[in-house]
Amino acid sequence: MPYVEKGMAVGLFGGSFNPPHAGHALVAEIALRRLRLNQLWWMVTPGNPLKSTRELAPLAERIRWSEEATEDPRIKVTAFEAAYQVRYTADTLALIKARNPGVRFVWIMGADSLLSFHHWQRWREIASTFPIAVVDRPGSTLSFLSSVMAKTFDYAREDESDAEVLVQQQAPAWTFLHGPRSSHSSTAIRARRSP
Ligand SMILES: Nc1ncnc2c1ncn2[C@@H]1O[C@H](COP(=O)(O)OP(=O)(O)OP(=O)(O)O)[C@@H](O)[C@H]1O
Numbered sequence: 001m002p003y004v005e006k007g008m009a010v011g012l013f014g015g016s017f018n019p020p021h022a023g024h025a026l027v028a029e030i031a032l033r034r035l036r037l038n039q040l041w042w043m044v045t046p047g048n049p050l051k052s053t054r055e056l057a058p059l060a061e062r063i064r065w066s067e068e069a070t071e072d073p074r075i076k077v078t079a080f081e082a083a084y085q086v087r088y089t090a091d092t093l094a095l096i097k098a099r100n101p102g103v104r105f106v107w108i109m110g111a112d113s114l115l116s117f118h119h120w121q122r123w124r125e126i127a128s129t130f131p132i133a134v135v136d137r138p139g140s141t142l143s144f145l146s147s148v149m150a151k152t153f154d155y156a157r158e159d160e161s162d163a164e165v166l167v168q169q170q171a172p173a174w175t176f177l178h179g180p181r182s183s184h185s186s187t188a189i190r191a192r193r194s195p
Pocket residue numbers: 014015016017018023024027108109110111112113135136137138181182183184185186187188
C-alpha cells in the first residue's frame with residue numbers, strides 16, 4: 001500500500017487497466033484537480049470479480065503499462081489487492097480504512113461503473129465507507145441517473161460545485177463530475193489489436 005501521512009486526501013481509482021488508456025489518465029487528473037487530492041492510488045485489480053479473465057493480461061504487464069501511462073508524481077500505481085489477496089472492493093476499502101487512520105479517502109469511478117454498481121458485492125457497504133466521485137464518460141452521461149445506486153443514494157448526492165470538500169464528508173456522499181470526456185476504452189483497444 002502506498003505511503004500516506006495523516007491528514008492527506010487520497011483518491012482510490014481501481015481498474016483492470018487492460019490496457020490503460022488516455023481516458024484513465026484524464027479521470028485521474030480530473031479527480032486530483034476537482035477533489036483537491038494530495039495523492040491518487042491507481043489500483044490495478046488482480047481481476048474484476050464481474051469480468052471474465054479470458055482476455056485479461058497478466059497483472060505484471062498491466063502494472064508496467066500503468067506506470068508507463070502515468071507521469072504525475074501524485075499518482076501511485078499499486079497492486080496491493082493481489083498481495084493482500086483481496087479483490088472485492090468492499091474488502092479492499094475495509095483494509096485501507098483499518099490501515100490508514102486519519103487519512104481521508106474517496107472512491108473514484110467512471111459513470112459506466114455506476115450503472116452496474118449495485119451488482120458489486122456489498123455495494124451499499126462500499127457507498128457507506130468512503131465518499132464516491134463519479135466521472136462522466138461518453139454513453140453514460142444521462143443514463144447514470146436511472147442507476148440503482150443513484151436512486152438509492154439520491155439523498156446523499158452532493159452538488160459538484162462542492163466537489164473540493166467531498167473527501168472530507170461522511171459517507172454516504174457522492175457527486176457526479178461533468179467536464180472533459182474521453183471516449184477511449186480498453187475493449188476498443190483490444191479489438192483493434194486482435195488479428
Ligand atoms: N474513457 C473513460 N472515461 C471515464 N471513465 C473511464 C474511462 N475509461 C475507463 N473509465 C473508468 O476507469 C475505471 C477502470 O476502467 P477499466 O480499466 O475497466 O477500463 P475500460 O476502458 O472501461 O475497460 P473495458 O473496456 O475492458 O471494460 C472504471 O471506473 C471505468 O468506469
